[in-house]
Amino acid sequence: MTISVTINVNGQPETRDVEPRTLLVQFLREHLQLTGTHVGCDTSQCGACVVHVDGKSVKACTILAAQAQGAKVTTIEGLAQDGKLHPMQEAFREHHALQCGFCTPGMIMSAVDLAQRHPNPNEETVRHELEGNLCRCTGYHNIVKAVMAGAQAMRG
Amino acid sequence: MTNQGIGQPVRRKEDFRFITGQGHYTDDINRPGQLYAYFLRSPHAFAKIKSISTDAARKMPGVVAIYTGKDVAADKVGGLICGWTVKDKKGEPHKAPRHDIIAIDHVRHVGDQVAVVIGRSLGEARDAAEAIEVDYDVLTPVVDVVNALKPGAPEVHADAPGNLCYDWDFGDKAATEAAFAKAAHVTKIDLVNNRLSPNPMEPRSAIGEYEPGTDNTTVYTTSQNPHVIRLILCAFVFGLPEHKVRVIAPDVGGGFGSKIFNYAEETVCVWAARKLKKPVKWTSDRTEAFLTDAHGRDHVTHAELAMDKDGKFLGFRVDTKANMGAYLSTFASAVPTYLYALLLAGQYTTPAIYAEVKAVFTNTTPVDAYRGAGRPEATYVVERIVEAAARELKMDPAELRRRNFVPDNAFPYQTPVACVYDSGQYAKALDEALKMADYNGFKQRKAEAAKKGKLRGIGLCAYIEACGIAPSAVVGSLGAGVGLWESAQIRFNATGSVFVHTGSHSHGQGHETTFAQIVSDRLGVPLESVEVVHGDTALVPMGMGTYGSRSLAVGGSAIMRAADKIIDKGKKIAAHLMEASVDDVAYDKGVFSVKGTDKQVPMAQIAFTAYVPHNYPADLEPGLEASAFYDPANFTFPAGVHVAEVEIDSATGVTRVANWVAVDDFGKVINPMIVEGQVHGGIAQGIGQALLEGVVYDPKSGQLLTASFNDYCMPRADDLPSYKVGMIETPCPHNPLGVKGCGEAGAIAAPAALMNAITDALGTEKINMPATPQNVWNVIQSQNLAAAAE
Numbered sequence A: 001m002t003i004s005v006t007i008n009v010n011g012q013p014e015t016r017d018v019e020p021r022t023l024l025v026q027f028l029r030e031h032l033q034l035t036g037t038h039v040g041c042d043t044s045q046c047g048a049c050v051v052h053v054d055g056k057s058v059k060a061c062t063i064l065a066a067q068a069q070g071a072k073v074t075t076i077e078g079l080a081q082d083g084k085l086h087p088m089q090e091a092f093r094e095h096h097a098l099q100c101g102f103c104t105p106g107m108i109m110s111a112v113d114l115a116q117r118h119p120n121p122n123e124e125t126v127r128h129e130l131e132g133n134l135c136r137c138t139g140y141h142n143i144v145k146a147v148m149a150g151a152q153a154m155r156g
Numbered sequence B: 001m002t003n004q005g006i007g008q009p010v011r012r013k014e015d016f017r018f019i020t021g022q023g024h025y026t027d028d029i030n031r032p033g034q035l036y037a038y039f040l041r042s043p044h045a046f047a048k049i050k051s052i053s054t055d056a057a058r059k060m061p062g063v064v065a066i067y068t069g070k071d072v073a074a075d076k077v078g079g080l081i082c083g084w085t086v087k088d089k090k091g092e093p094h095k096a097p098r099h100d101i102i103a104i105d106h107v108r109h110v111g112d113q114v115a116v117v118i119g120r121s122l123g124e125a126r127d128a129a130e131a132i133e134v135d136y137d138v139l140t141p142v143v144d145v146v147n148a149l150k151p152g153a154p155e156v157h158a159d160a161p162g163n164l165c166y167d168w169d170f171g172d173k174a175a176t177e178a179a180f181a182k183a184a185h186v187t188k189i190d191l192v193n194n195r196l197s198p199n200p201m202e203p204r205s206a207i208g209e210y211e212p213g214t215d216n217t218t219v220y221t222t223s224q225n226p227h228v229i230r231l232i233l234c235a236f237v238f239g240l241p242e243h244k245v246r247v248i249a250p251d252v253g254g255g256f257g258s259k260i261f262n263y264a265e266e267t268v269c270v271w272a273a274r275k276l277k278k279p280v281k282w283t284s285d286r287t288e289a290f291l292t293d294a295h296g297r298d299h300v301t302h303a304e305l306a307m308d309k310d311g312k313f314l315g316f317r318v319d320t321k322a323n324m325g326a327y328l329s330t331f332a333s334a335v336p337t338y339l340y341a342l343l344l345a346g347q348y349t350t351p352a353i354y355a356e357v358k359a360v361f362t363n364t365t366p367v368d369a370y371r372g373a374g375r376p377e378a379t380y381v382v383e384r385i386v387e388a389a390a391r392e393l394k395m396d397p398a399e400l401r402r403r404n405f406v407p408d409n410a411f412p413y414q415t416p417v418a419c420v421y422d423s424g425q426y427a428k429a430l431d432e433a434l435k436m437a438d439y440n441g442f443k444q445r446k447a448e449a450a451k452k453g454k455l456r457g458i459g460l461c462a463y464i465e466a467c468g469i470a471p472s473a474v475v476g477s478l479g480a481g482v483g484l485w486e487s488a489q490i491r492f493n494a495t496g497s498v499f500v501h502t503g504s505h506s507h508g509q510g511h512e513t514t515f516a517q518i519v520s521d522r523l524g525v526p527l528e529s530v531e532v533v534h535g536d537t538a539l540v541p542m543g544m545g546t547y548g549s550r551s552l553a554v555g556g557s558a559i560m561r562a563a564d565k566i567i568d569k570g571k572k573i574a575a576h577l578m579e580a581s582v583d584d585v586a587y588d589k590g591v592f593s594v595k596g597t598d599k600q601v602p603m604a605q606i607a608f609t610a611y612v613p614h615n616y617p618a619d620l621e622p623g624l625e626a627s628a629f630y631d632p633a634n635f636t637f638p639a640g641v642h643v644a645e646v647e648i649d650s651a652t653g654v655t656r657v658a659n660w661v662a663v664d665d666f667g668k669v670i671n672p673m674i675v676e677g678q679v680h681g682g683i684a685q686g687i688g689q690a691l692l693e694g695v696v697y698d699p700k701s702g703q704l705l706t707a708s709f710n711d712y713c714m715p716r717a718d719d720l721p722s723y724k725v726g727m728i729e730t731p732c733p734h735n736p737l738g739v740k741g742c743g744e745a746g747a748i749a750a751p752a753a754l755m756n757a758i759t760d761a762l763g764t765e766k767i768n769m770p771a772t773p774q775n776v777w778n779v780i781q782s783q784n785l786a787a788a789a790e
Helices: A024-031 A087-094 A104-117 A123-132 A141-155 B015-019 B069-074 B122-129 B173-181 B226-238 B264-276 B286-292 B375-392 B397-404 B426-436 B439-451 B472-477 B511-523 B551-577 B603-611 B672-692 B745-762 B773-789
Strands: A003-009 A012-018 A050-053 A056-059 A072-074 B035-041 B047-053 B063-068 B113-119 B133-138 B164-171 B185-193 B205-211 B216-221 B245-248 B280-283 B299-307 B313-325 B352-361 B454-464 B486-492 B498-502 B530-533 B585-588 B591-594 B600-602 B625-630 B639-649 B655-665 B724-728
Touching: A003 A024, A012 A024, A024 A050, A050 A104, A056 A104, A087 A104, A087 A141, A087 B015, A104 A123, A104 A141, A104 B015, A123 A141, A141 B672, B035 B122, B035 B264, B035 B286, B047 B113, B063 B069, B063 B122, B063 B264, B113 B122, B113 B264, B164 B173, B173 B299, B173 B313, B173 B352, B185 B375, B205 B264, B216 B226, B216 B264, B226 B245, B226 B264, B264 B280, B299 B375, B313 B375, B375 B397, B375 B454, B375 B745, B397 B426, B397 B454, B426 B439, B426 B454, B426 B639, B426 B655, B426 B724, B439 B454, B439 B639, B454 B745, B486 B551, B486 B603, B498 B511, B498 B551, B511 B530, B511 B551, B551 B585, B551 B591, B551 B603, B551 B625, B591 B603, B600 B603, B639 B745, B655 B672, B655 B745, B672 B724, B672 B745, B745 B773
Parallel strands: A003 A072, B035 B280, B216 B245, B313 B352, B498 B530, B655 B724
Antiparallel strands: A003 A012, A050 A056, A050 A072, B035 B113, B047 B133, B063 B113, B164 B352, B185 B299, B205 B216, B205 B280, B299 B313, B454 B639, B486 B498, B486 B625, B585 B591, B591 B600, B639 B655
8 A cells, every 4th residue: 555645855846655654764765865864773863864844853764754745855965055055064074074974964954953943052052952963983073063163154 | 285285184075975965875775676685583692493484474465585594505605704713722723603694593692683585675575574483492591701601601502612712812921920929019900891882873784786697796785895795705605706796885884893794684685686686685774783783892801910119010911701792703703812912011011911811602792893993902901900000009190101101212112912012102192191181280170079069080091002903924823814905006097187996995084085185195186186986896906995993004005105106107207208317307296307407297297198108108008007005014003192081970970071182193194184083983982882882681581682772872962072182293114104093092092091080080990881870879879888887
């Protein structure tokens, strides 16, 4: 049995017939081939799959595709606009906030949401807010620096 | 050019694809017509398989095939191998019991493969696996080394009596006993080095693909060393010719050692793909990763340090029991032996050292190299006992270390445990670290903390590690089944851009940038014109991959050798173009010139001439490319000092890392930004080990109790501090770059530094890692009870 799901992904309406048990992250990765959203665990702990659903960060392994019916989803692939990197993406590169790159898409998506809610975050706020995103490479030191710099750049 | 070369914090070339979600990790790859593998795994730690019924499962929708160990055996597939043979005290080789890629008669740890379902979708394969009926005769397991060595313990393998893999020793026993006999003071310590799960954020994944038309097999896999995987699969597991097998390790999301090894799942994917003539894909979920990725550490150690009346170290003896898990993983045997005992001299002049190591089988996930591999365990023993000795002697721990350091003028320094330290400035690193940590101001900070009811402690760790394990002849004599050299190939294109092919593999280390910096600096090619190629056995020459902080010291040196060959050939072409003798041609930073004249030719013109050789030396081959293989003369020996400062809330047992200073000597640094990043990550894993992480098995059932991120405490952003990182530079004298290796240092240094700080705060050595709030609180309560009783 399949169901039809329509989600606006990165500005494009996308309709697919999927198994009802399909998770949003599977919809993105397997049905739309948007493989920038990663799966790093199966308990909604690691945050590698964070995307924005109607502007808020959501772990895409935590909701069914069907629950995102009609929603506007932004993935890491949709963050840069008109060929120009988002300030948070720039900040991650500038501050060496990534090594293997696997946690990076989810980390950046969480960071963008964080900066929208805390336009001028201090280190403590950033560390607390990133508690749901695991990184095994960087020790978070440079991620924290990047998020503060990215938030500042987003303020303009 | 100058802001892109050696020594510059160049922003990484690889980052654009990662920050835009365009990396290509194995699970991002899908092959036409691919099928999905799902493994049915043992729910028991130890059991005899009486029967397996797959009849109902085979009728489930989407099932293409179901295989058990008997199917694998019928195809005469070899088991997984251990590539390093350790000989025990009597000279007998270690016990390496057969390790089938799917269990045949026994399962020996929770998660052992029992059957594989190949389905048209992952969901269908998983559903079908639930319909497989396995009849087990459940046996009593043993999960820890102490119990596994007791007489009458359950035996994990019939051909490893007493669960003993080997009983090994190293060093001079008689000299060490003599040292203890004349000691004025002996410090003793008992330590547990807790078992860890490496947990790179990308779970393992593999795709096997077979093309009947060409008889070619392709394996996409999450590997740190694709050529090693090809060698093992071809020469030991399948008996396939290497030229018909291509292994691709694309973007790999972290490894930390756990992706060095040849695993059952990738092997099954290859076997099933060849059988079914369809691509077969498997991707681990996180629980499978906890169950099957090789774990790290898991040592139980007793150590004793003999000193004279002035605190000068006279002798050191160590007795370690190392858990190997249920099977001997690819390089497991080397970790608690040659990667451990050889580092027991630390930074000190201890003249006599003796180590005994028993490696033990248990009903747990195999244990193998994890970031540091043996060297963190050695450093933990050395640096915990040195700190404890200082406390017993009522001496400043920094002063006790200083008194015993190998002095700057003693290099090359032969230790009593085989290593020849090539270079170092141990006292300088210590002085710098103490300054950065405001060591002298600690007493005041401790007093201020006490006013707030907090226990403040400070701890040091002066670590040494051995990177770029080599030369091949030496490691071969110690039992390694492989050489430990590295390859490089530099290929110019006609228009002056360059491919650099390296046999090492980047899975976060930034080789695409660092190696490009080396080539840019040496050959005068703009950084953006250098493309580093790695991770595909069809594209790069045979190479040994990335582990043990070897890539720059060994792989980077190979690149330098290849660059030298390019320059040599370039000089011949330049001499012809400038109508000069080759001996009169000088080379510097991408420009060939005739000595004493203003004639010069840039590298780009040399490259073009080499490929469009209209005006060209008659006796010279066209083209501009060079290959080089580099087999180091010695290990490199990075060293440094970390200082940890903690504040413990005695009411809750929560430890806060208040300050962290690292001063490391990695020799010459190519990209300080990347090196600092490596240090940060290593420290985080070391703090994770000391404060948060620990694999826990239920001692009775052998169930893995920490099989998810809900149960295994990974360090998160709010668990960790920012770090103060300093560097000193003593170039490695025996490789062309003067580099030493930085990838593991943080993970090696951090656990001892942090536990020394915690034991300082608590006033007792008797606490094991991880120092969770519960563990710390229990120690505080027992001290309070003891104080109240007095």
